[in-house]
Amino acid sequence: MRNTQPHERIHPDDLENEGGARFDALEGAKAALEAALDKKALEPSLLDVRALCSYTEYILMVSGRSDRQVDAIADAVTDAVKSLGRRPLGVEGVASGQWALLDFGDLVVHVFLHPVRQHYDLESLWHEAPRVPIEVPAEARATPDDIY
Numbered sequence: 001m002r003n004t005q006p007h008e009r010i011h012p013d014d015l016e017n018e019g020g021a022r023f024d025a026l027e028g029a030k031a032a033l034e035a036a037l038d039k040k041a042l043e044p045s046l047l048d049v050r051a052l053c054s055y056t057e058y059i060l061m062v063s064g065r066s067d068r069q070v071d072a073i074a075d076a077v078t079d080a081v082k083s084l085g086r087r088p089l090g091v092e093g094v095a096s097g098q099w100a101l102l103d104f105g106d107l108v109v110h111v112f113l114h115p116v117r118q119h120y121d122l123e124s125l126w127h128e129a130p131r132v133p134i135e136v137p138a139e140a141r142a143t144p145d146d147i148y
Contacts, residue, residue: 023086025057025106026132032102032109033134035080036062039073042114042142045123046132057106058132061122063114063142067097074100074111081107114142 033044041062050057060077064070074094081088081104090103098116102109110122 023084023104023106025104028081028084028086028104028107029058029060029132030134031080031084032060032077032107033062035076036060036073036109036111037137037140039069039076040065040139041069041073041111042140043117044134044136044140046134047123047126047129048132049126049129052126052129056103056108058108059126059129060107060109061112061117062110063112063117065114067113070097070100070111070113071095074102074109077102077109077111081109 029046033046036044041064043061043063045061047059047061048057049059062073064073071094078088078091081102086104086107088102089105090101092101092103093099094102098113100109100111102111110117112120
């Protein structure tokens with residue numbers, strides 16, 4: 001039998017983390033970035049889409065050099081944000097090694113295999129979004145000598 005009762009939609013802003021405090025999207029983004037860099041992610045980009053988008057506040061994009069690295073980065077990001085008390089509302093593409101989308105509500109994280117990221121070029125869709133200044137270590141920069 002199908003449930004025909006109306007569903008109450010919960011907005012991520014209404015959720016509290018396990019410690020009772022409201023989840024801070026920028027804090028979550030920085031934790032996700034740190035976790036990704038710990039797994040040797042490439043070319044991180046953090047976009048502030050609060051003025052342009054109604055479904056999220058920040059979008060973090062990072063790349064990996066291999067399918068295994070993409071999966072490892074996605075797992076590390078999930079664990080880092082979970083440690084702040086926020087579980088993903090949705091996950092797509094995990095274990096494909098090509099791309100993973102981690103939706104934490106007010107934070108969305110894309111982890112791409114680097115050539116796939118270049119192909120889809122999501123940054124160009126968000127060209128009006130301000131980039132949040134982040135410190136990117138030299139080893140997290142892709143070089144023309146990188147072979148995929």
